[in-house]
Amino acid sequence: MVLLLTAVAPCVWGTTYIITSELLPPDRPLLAAALRSLPAGVLLVVLVRKLPQGSWWWRSSVLGVLNIGVFFALLFIAAYRLPGGVAATIGAVQPLLVAVLAAGWLGEKLTRTKLTAGVTGLVGVALLVLQAQARLDLLGVVAALGGAVAMACGVVLTKKWGRPDTLLATTSWQLVAGGLFLTPIAFLIEGPPPADLTLPNLLGYLYLGIIGTALAYTLWFRGVHLLPASTTAILGLLSPLVATLAGWALINQDLTPGQLLGAAIILGTLALSALRTPRSVAPTSQHVASTTGNGR
Structure with missing residues (x-):
């Protein structure tokens, strides 16, 4: 059940590319990143009514910048400047x-199986989404790669540090920290939000903020804490799979035999990873110490 609920997050994130291209105003990636994170974080803080304590002020800031601030900014820059397939392939x-x-920071064993799963999944994503006519934009490629690095560091640090409070509380702190990091940058580079936002624009921002961020990140961070870091990362392969299927179902993009083969490889990689995932994973000693008193 933990694995399935965690998988919901990358499935939802797979819709980001089509929402960005079809609903959001053009050329405003930083605005999209800020509106996706800060309102959702403030809403969760109001609901949980808890703030960080002690070292978790700076830890939440670091995690928020990596998992939310830097990742969201680079994600939307890549989404605006690259075809979704190219961005998804680099992110894979x-x-x-x-x-x-995780091998270096958490002591998780770097097995041949993990490396094989990562490479196989990357091949599957490339078959799924890369097209001969795909254009390459240097800034977009650098942004996609930088987003993958930021999110990888954030996932491992989230696992390493555990969480000192409820899942909603720690998620809200990261969203607010990431949003506060993004907002002044967005205003300085892109200026204030456009005054002529349409209803589809607003619906796109609402979907990304509530479903794509508040809900998806709550499920994602729960999985990060309960599953091996490498297993959680493999689930990220669902994002380009869903992105491609959404394009096929919603805007009539064709699926080639190569794409179908790529989808089969991704699903096979995920299935093998799921079979090798232990039913329950013991938290790190620091995580146990930090959560003993909150009912977990």
Whole structure:
């Protein structure tokens, strides 16, 4: 059940590309990133009515900048400047990055199986989404790669540090920290929000903020704490899979035999990873110490 609920998050994130291209105003990636994070974080803080204590002020800020601020900004820059397939393919290096970082920072064993799963998943994503006519934009490529690095570091640090309070509370702190990081940058670079936002624009921002951020990140961080970091990262392969299927179902993009083969490889990689995932994963000793008193 933990695995399935965690998988909901990358499935939802897979819709980001089509929402960005079809509903959001053009050329405002930082605005999209800020509106996706800060309102959702403030809403969750109001609901949980808890603030960080002690070292968790700076830890929440670090995690918020990595998982939310930097990642969201680079994600939307890549989404605006690259075809969704190219951005998703570059982002699919994240499982490999997480496996390497988790070995060094968490002591998780860097097995041949993990490396094979990461490489196989990357091949599947490439078959699924890369097209011969896909254009390459240097800034977009750098942004997509930088987003994968930021998210990989954030996932491993989230696992390493555990959480000192409820899931909603720690998620809200990160969203607010990331949003506060993004908002002044968005105003300085892109200026204030446009005055002529349409209803589809507003619906797109609402969907990304409530479903794509508040709900998805709550499920994602729960999985990060309860599953091995490398297993959580492999689930990220669902994002480009859903992105491609959404394009096929909603805007009539064709699926080629190569894409179908790529989808089969991704699903096979996920199935094998799920079979090798232990039913229950013991938290790190620090996480146990920090959560003993909150009912977990």
